[in-house]
Amino acid sequence: MTKNDRIAHVTAALEAEAASHGFELVAIEQTGGKGVPVLRVLLDREGGITLDQVAEANEWVSELLDAQEPFSGPYTLEVSSPGVDRPLVKPADFVRFAGEDVHIKTAASESRKSWHGVLIGMEGDDIVIDVEGERVTIPFDTVQKARLKGVVDFGKGRGAV
Numbered sequence: 001m002t003k004n005d006r007i008a009h010v011t012a013a014l015e016a017e018a019a020s021h022g023f024e025l026v027a028i029e030q031t032g033g034k035g036v037p038v039l040r041v042l043l044d045r046e047g048g049i050t051l052d053q054v055a056e057a058n059e060w061v062s063e064l065l066d067a068q069e070p071f072s073g074p075y076t077l078e079v080s081s082p083g084v085d086r087p088l089v090k091p092a093d094f095v096r097f098a099g100e101d102v103h104i105k106t107a108a109s110e111s112r113k114s115w116h117g118v119l120i121g122m123e124g125d126d127i128v129i130d131v132e133g134e135r136v137t138i139p140f141d142t143v144q145k146a147r148l149k150g151v152v153d154f155g156k157g158r159g160a161v
Helices: 005-019 053-068 091-096
Strands: 024-031 036-044 076-080 101-106 114-123 126-129 136-137 142-146
Touching: 005 024, 005 036, 005 053, 024 053, 036 053, 053 076, 101 126, 114 136
Parallel strands: 036 076
Antiparallel strands: 024 036, 101 114, 101 142, 114 126, 126 136
């Protein structure tokens, strides 16, 4: 089974189960080399996800994957929130997070492959972003990776004047 086939298989198995537990399955990522692969399951819910909810989700995700046997040998399972640099995977993500700063890498483009800007949304099958005042459309099917650009505001904490 190829990496992409494995991710598709695990996604199909987890999507409905995640919804039944009140979660959105954001993405599944496989990392690691020939040793022990890492399967990362990113879950979210409206208003964010707590550490206790991640721990609870780890149990049912682990049980479901034990039944699926995605790898022929040992692997490491990580269940977590998507974090501040949340991946954008589905067209609905590009609508939901309109107004946020994004970083998008594409497979093909006439002028460049990496884009940073403010997400405007979707128009048909195209993602629309504002790049320094210029409106740019990116065909959804050319996107290799897209993430929110996380912003952490520490306010008047350490080092602030």
